[in-house]
Amino acid sequence: MAKVSMSVNGKPVTGEVEGRTLLVQFLREGLGLTGTHVGCDTSQCGACVVHVDGRAVKACAIFAAEAEGAEVTTIEGMADADGSLSTIQQAFQDHHGLQCGFCTPGMVMSAAALLAENPKPSEAEVRDYLEGNLCRCTGYHNIVKAIMAASGQDVAIAAE
Structure with missing residues (x-):
């Protein structure tokens, strides 16, 4: 030990x-x-x-x-100092970037790292960055929208 x-x-x-x-x-x-x-x-x-x-x-x-x-x-x-959800966590909730929730902690942590490196990533950059995170429920679309929203961008730019 x-x-x-x-x-x-x-x-x-x-x-x-x-x-x-x-x-x-x-x-x-x-x-x-x-x-x-x-x-x-x-x-x-x-x-x-x-x-x-x-x-x-x-x-x-x-x-x-x-x-x-x-x-x-x-x-x-990751929560804010007052215990409320961080911007990224709130965006995952607002844009239903989760279903069963099992992958969500890793997705949120990866999203935070991406946004620290690249505050305004394109949809393609978000998808590329998440390559090492698997989700079996959502199909990633709402996860990408949540990350785009957390970056302050219009989620309408995320492909439907």
């Missing part, structure tokens, strides 16, 4: 982990932050996307020890 320390959603945390403990396991099992989902365990679906030092990372693809000293943000850390 090794000690690991990092900041998660703005709070310092420390825990004991085995060398093989994945970041997603540490977040869910060690810290009780179950909003980060485990969908495939193979880094294919994107349900486990979190931000590590501002970068979107699939938490099933890195070890907890690799996040030593890092600033980690999970879906639980």
